[in-house]
Amino acid sequence: MQYIESFTLPDEHAEWKFFIDQKSKAFTTYYPFQLFPNKHLTNLTFEPVTILYGDNGSGKSTLLNIIAEKLNLTRGSLYNRSSFYEDYLELCDYQLRQPIPSDSAIVTSDDVFDAMLHVRALNQNIDDTRTDMFKDYLTTKFSDFHYHNMADYDKLKKVLDVRRKTQSRYVRENLMANAREWSNGESAMQFFDQKLQDNHLYLLDEPENSLSPQHQQELAQLLTDSARFFGCQFIIATHSPFVLAMPHAKVYDLDATPVVAKPWQALPAIQVYAAFFAQHRDEFEQ
Known part of the structure; x- marks a missing residue:
């Protein structure tokens, strides 16, 4: 699916005209x-x-942020916005193939990191609760409890439950049965699974941060499927070879002058990877 077809930045002439018209030079x-x-x-x-x-x-x-601001996409994290941002955006233009769906967004590595911190806080709460339950288990198991009447029924049930189970089983069965502790990579993948909705435009700034090679491949597959089957369009800034190798992706090399689209295999970083693994090929074949 395509929502945005092209984006135009001010050329050298337009920028110079802006500077000539500027009354203040104190920047x-x-x-x-x-x-x-x-x-x-x-x-x-x-x-x-x-x-x-x-x-x-x-x-x-910078380019992702310029596009996102010109298109009025939603965002979560702050970014480097200077006094001249609005002036620059006025000189930019774009062409749409069809209207951009509402809630289309720019997603940065800071957004992913914030989500990971939230999960980490939940994990810490789980750890704290587990510690409390370990103490409660031991206190209950070795308590001098005597049943007197129905008012003691709930306490009796708990004592019997504790005494017929090991500590680990008791805590496992009673500690937020539907809660799960996530690694950073799992948290990041959970964030993308929940964030990416069908039929939206997403700008992703280095989404591979905090992801292992395996999870980077899973992310690349998620993005591929979202674009191919679920009506999403993506503009992605990345260093990841797994993301760069997504099928049918158009890759702009911003290190080249002039900036041009290239096959991902021709990118300098990919050539470095290729040379490294070629140098160590014999070690992999042993």
Whole structure:
């Protein structure tokens, strides 16, 4: 599915005209001006999956934020917004193939990290409750309890339950039976499973952060299926070879001048991976 077809950034002439019209020169930075003209990047065209590749500082995140703000996408985390952001956005333009669904969003690694911290807090609560239940088990098991009347019935049930079970079984069966402790990678994948809805546009900024290679492959498959079968469009900034290798993805190399679309296998980082594994091929074959 395609919602946005293309996005146009101001060219060098448009940026210079802006600077000439500026009355105040008392700024040390005009961010996000002066980032992309040197890369000869003025127009991006999109596919159902479009990927922005580049080293740190290449402008991937900035470009995603510019697109997200121009399209008024929802967001969770703050970002680097300068005094000149609105001026820059006014010089940008875009073409839609069809209207962008409401609640389409930009999702950053900070959003994923916040979700992981929330799960970590839940896990800590589970740990604290488990510790309390260990103590309660021992106190109950070795208590000098005597049944007197029906008012003691619930206490009797608990004592009998404790005395016929091991400590681990008792805690396991009574500790939030439907709760589960998640690893960071599992928490991140759970976040994406819940966040990504059918028929939406999503801009993802380095979604592979905190994910193991296995989970990165699972994420790439989730994104592939969401685009192919469930009407989603993705624009992704990433370093992950597993995400870069998504079928039919259009990959822009922001390290190149001019910025051009390339096969993922031709990207410098992928060539480094390929050379490394070729160098150690014999060790894998032993």
